[in-house]
Amino acid sequence: MNAGLSQTQPQDLAARIAAGSSAAEHELVRRYNVTLLKILMKRCGNREQAEDARQEALLIVLQRLRKGEISDATKLSAFMHRTAINVLIADQRKTSRRGTSADTPVVEQMSDPKLDQLTAMIREESGTAVRAVVRDIKNDRDREILYRFYIRDEEKFSICSALNLTTVHFDRVISRARVRLRSIIESNRPDLKDWVSQWEHP
Amino acid sequence: MMDQSYIDQNNVIERYAKGTLSDEELEQFEIYLMDHPSLLVDIEIAEQLPEALTDVLEAPGSEPVSAIPTAGWNQLSLAASLLCVVALASSVVLYQSNQDLREALADSNSVRAVSSQYFLTATRSNTAPQSFTVSQGTSLLSIEVPPEFAGPTLTVTITGQDSDFEWTSDDVFVDAAYQISVLLGSLSVGTYRIVVAASDATIDPISATFAVLEDIT
Numbered sequence: 001m002n003a004g005l006s007q008t009q010p011q012d013l014a015a016r017i018a019a020g021s022s023a024a025e026h027e028l029v030r031r032y033n034v035t036l037l038k039i040l041m042k043r044c045g046n047r048e049q050a051e052d053a054r055q056e057a058l059l060i061v062l063q064r065l066r067k068g069e070i071s072d073a074t075k076l077s078a079f080m081h082r083t084a085i086n087v088l089i090a091d092q093r094k095t096s097r098r099g100t101s102a103d104t105p106v107v108e109q110m111s112d113p114k115l116d117q118l119t120a121m122i123r124e125e126s127g128t129a130v131r132a133v134v135r136d137i138k139n140d141r142d143r144e145i146l147y148r149f150y151i152r153d154e155e156k157f158s159i160c161s162a163l164n165l166t167t168v169h170f171d172r173v174i175s176r177a178r179v180r181l182r183s184i185i186e187s188n189r190p191d192l193k194d195w196v197s198q199w200e201h202p
Numbered sequence: 203m204m205d206q207s208y209i210d211q212n213n214v215i216e217r218y219a220k221g222t223l224s225d226e227e228l229e230q231f232e233i234y235l236m237d238h239p240s241l242l243v244d245i246e247i248a249e250q251l252p253e254a255l256t257d258v259l260e261a262p263g264s265e266p267v268s269a270i271p272t273a274g275w276n277q278l279s280l281a282a283s284l285l286c287v288v289a290l291a292s293s294v295v296l297y298q299s300n301q302d303l304r305e306a307l308a309d310s311n312s313v314r315a316v317s318s319q320y321f322l323t324a325t326r327s328n329t330a331p332q333s334f335t336v337s338q339g340t341s342l343l344s345i346e347v348p349p350e351f352a353g354p355t356l357t358v359t360i361t362g363q364d365s366d367f368e369w370t371s372d373d374v375f376v377d378a379a380y381q382i383s384v385l386l387g388s389l390s391v392g393t394y395r396i397v398v399a400a401s402d403a404t405i406d407p408i409s410a411t412f413a414v415l416e417d418i419t
Contacts, residue, residue, distance in 0.1 A: 077236035
C-alpha cells in the first residue's frame, strides 16, 4: 500500500540532469513536487509561503544537479528535504515575499493541483467511510480509543493506562481504523488509486 | 532509522497529522515520506479523521462514547454478566471483532505479559500449543482467534488440576476474527490448559498451556 517510488534511481536521475536531460528535470519535479508542498505547508501553515519555498528549493537543487554539484546523489531525497526546510526558514526570517524568477517550463509544472485533488477526494469520502468504520467496530473499548485519541486528543500512554490496554492493542486499533478507512475510500474512489499510481508508474 | 514498521508501531502518521512528532522523528519521517509519497493518502485521512469522527460519534442519536466506563470495566462488567455461567472462578466472553486477523496476528509470535493482560495468538498454520506464565494477579487473557475458526460453534475449554470449565458460543459469526477475553478471577496457583475449538472438526484447535504463578515479576 505504501509503495515507494519506483522511478529512476536518484543517482541516475542526477546523472541525466547533469547531462542536460530536460525530461529528467521534469521527473525530478514530478517526484518531489507534491510531497514537498505537503511537508512545507505542514511546517509553516501557509500555502503561499510553502509554494514559494518549494519552488525555490526545487530550483536550487536543479541548478546544483545541472552543475553536478551534489556529491552523493543516493541521498537526493534528504538533500532536497534539507534544502526546502532551509529555504522555508530563510523565508520566514524575511519580512517580504521572495521574488522568484521563472526559470524554465519546469517551474510551470510545480503549480499542479495534485495535493488539492487528494485533499478533496478524502474530504468527500471521509464522512461515509468513518461512519462505516465506526459501525464495524463492535467493541465499545476500541471505539473509545478512537474517541479519546482523535477527538479528545489524549496521549497514547494515557489512554492505555485509563483503559487498561497494552500499547500493542492500541496500535492495532489505530492502525486498523486508518487502513480500513483507506480501503473504503479507495473502493469508493477509483481515482484515488490513480492518484497513488502516479508515483509508481512514471 | 525510520521505516514502515517504526511508523506503524509508533503511530507516526497520526502523530504527524497532529503535529506531535519529536524534531528527530519529524525530520526522519519527512525524508521517508519524500520517497514514499503514497503515505500522503494516509496523512490526509489521519488529518481529516478527527472532524469526520466528531461528526459521527457526536451526532444526535449516536452512542455516547465518553460514557463508557474505564477503570475496572473489563473485569467488573464481564465478570458480572458471566458469573452465573461459570462454575470455576473464571469467565469467558466472546465478542466479534470484524477486523482482518492477518493484521491482528502480525505480531503473533511476540506475545508478552503485561501486568494485567496476556495476548495469546495463533495462526492457522501454527496451532502448536504455546506455553506461558502469568502471575496470580493477572486478571485477563486475550486470545485472538482467526476467522477460520468461526464455525457455527466455538468452544473454549480451560482445564486445571482440580477443575475444568467449558464455554460454548451460541452465535454464528462467519468471516470475522474473534477476540476472546478470559477473566481469570481468582484462579489458584497451578497449570491450566486452554483450548479453543470450532465445531468444524477439520480445523485444528488453538491450544495453550498456562501456569498461574505467585509472582513472575
